[in-house]
Amino acid sequence: MRFILPFVIFLVLSVFLYKGLGRDTREVPSPLVGKPAPAFMLPQLHDATRQFAPKEMLGKVWLLNVWASWCGACKDEHPILMELSHQNIVPIVGLDYKDKRLDGEATLNNAGDPYNLVIADLDGKVGFDYGVYGVPETYVIDKKGIIKFKLIGPVTPQNLRETILPMVAELEKQ
């Protein structure tokens, strides 16, 4: 009986893969959407003596972008964030997740820094509070500090145009 086990495991795996192939992209609601952004106090990446807490952003609509130097998909979204930061529409706060300070800084020095400020979550504790599945992720947070939307995976021109920017514009009016 135990000899059939490898086959059964493989079967489950392939069914899963097959189901995955046919599925459409859809946004999965995060339990945090509609709740206040978890509070924290973390040092900044470029200057460890300066701290940042989300409450400093009260009264503003802002984006919290989780990234890391070791993350490949972050390199895909990076030019889009650069573009967005040039347009000056919405402040972007970067959260450098489970990274080495030097690596994080080197990444931004080389490729450009799209963030208004970057906080260093070197051991990933804050990421844990926010329920980060993996990197990158982006949160839209409103003027009252409520998380309105969570994007898992990289920012693309499409989801920026169709979801994030309209939502930011909407929240700005409130």
Added chain:
Amino acid sequence: MIPELGHFSLIVALFLATTLGVLPILGAARNNSVLMGVARPLAYGQMLLIGVAFATLANAFLSNDFSVLYVAQHSNSQLPGQYRFAAIWGGHEGSLLLWAFFLSVWTAAVAAFSKHLPEEMVARVLGVMGMISVGFLLFMLFTSSPFERLLPAAADGRDLNPLLQDPGLVIHPPMLYMGYVGFSVAFAFAISALLGGKLDATWARWSRPWTTVAWVFMTIGIALGSGWAYYELGWGGWWFWDPVENASFMPWLLGTALIHSLAVTEKRGAFKSWTVLLAIAAFSLSLLGTFLVRSGVLTSVHSFASDPKRGIFILSFLVLVIGASLLLFAWRAPKVGLGGKFDMVSRESLLLSNNVLLSVASASVFIGTLYPLFMDALGYGKLSVGAPYFEAVFVPLMVPMVFLMGLGPLARWKKMSVPDLARRVRWAFGSALVLAVLLPLLMGKFLSLESNKWSPMIVLGLLMAFWVIATLVVSLRQRWAGQGRFMQRVRAQSLSYYGMQVAHLGVALFIIGVTLVKGYETERDLRMNVGDTVVAGGYEFRFNGVTESQGPNYVAGVGHVSVSRDGHLVTELEPEKRQYNVSGMPLTEAAITTGVFRDLYVSLGEPIPEAEGAWAVRVYIKPFIDWIWAGCLLMGLGGILAVSDRRYRIHKKAVTLQGAAA
């Protein structure tokens, strides 16, 4: 006309492969030697035809035939000749052709070097390899032909990705593919043993040298890829846990388990069904790796699904090959019975534990690599879990693995008393421990660091490495001690024993490299004006500005950095920032001075817009980093020694003698 010739030879090759996949296996089942006899000629014919197809594509690249779509997509008339050749495997279609070509080469090699094997075994092995070939040829002909025409022809090509325009990339993929494909031989032997119902030690003996050769190719291939990433990506890292790297690392881990498990199966008749399962799994991961990387699934599931023909084909092929082999395994393996008995503590049990650890390591890499894929399939975006995950799971698995690796060669087969084993290794462990604790205290001075750095991780790493070396010395002493002339006893040991020890020494060097570079590397990342200096690890780096230079198909900004130590000039480093003409893609080319104890590494970031002539510059001192690749090369060398062992050579001689007599 010539590209059509390539396409046509692939079609004929498909017919040959289909015949090869059916007739000899049928013949083996019915004991019909005529049907079995067609296997060898078909294997040679298949290699010839796929070889013609490959040569055709090579010709299209070298002669800049941009009426071939694949050439137009991956080459350019400005591209230097050697890269035009390497561009053959620069994309999906050509890589598949290379894969299929190597498969036909391995098949022909098995046909040529299997004269001493029973006829039905050869028929089955070649038949199974023929079936795999059918799958690849069908996939190429139906969904990914490299010979598609582009009419009207493009005036010029779109150029090869600049990252791939590098000597390392000319040889890295072929090496790796030889490894991937080579595991098909072990797989074919395992399947034919299952088909024949004879799962004794013989199939293990026959497939061992093949598996080792494939493993050597893979080891060197991975090392080349890692070296390439080190100097080409400009990050100073040597392993990124990138899905593409992981795709080759998973079968390598299982392949490593397989060569050890085959040894036990051959020598002791134990773990028979486990070894078969490993052979199936190692090849399955090779297949999966090839497809994952080449289909672009891992970059995005959606690009994969956007060409549903490819996606469905790949999935069906994988399911068919892996599913059928596992079913066959489930059907046949229960009849195998248990092999030789062994105790809780014996060489068998140590090797089994190592096998399990390597397999778990491979599985954890698998999970970390495919997790983003599953998440994406479920509708989340693409994510990466990255280095933090892999390092967290990998180190705890490798520590006991390396510990057992030191004990394995010293333990006896079947039964070993723990006190006896402990007595034999106590001084080895003691001296390794003392050295590992003390050495970091001297390291700071040796590497001219600002302060001495002593951390438990460094001690652990060094302890592992010294432990392997010390047990190796114990083992050599045991083997060399005794009566008679010393050199005679040295020569009396088999080459495969020395091969094992050389490979294990390679692992030790590798660990030393990883530990010391992680523990003691110095990084400086800063903005430098012309004339600025920075001091790192006892060296002074002076930035003398950037000049422009013209390459064959790019323009480069060449940085000039002079490195001096105690006021004496050590070397001039010239890192480049290239801009490729056709694709417009920028590329960082690091400048490195290699040394036995340290590499000096400088790469250029971006120019600083506010200050004239100032650049972001990265300076690294990488102690002992070349030991990482030296270790990999030793592992490969160990494999080569093992397959050059006398028992394999004598066999060949006997065969040629027989041939001459007949």
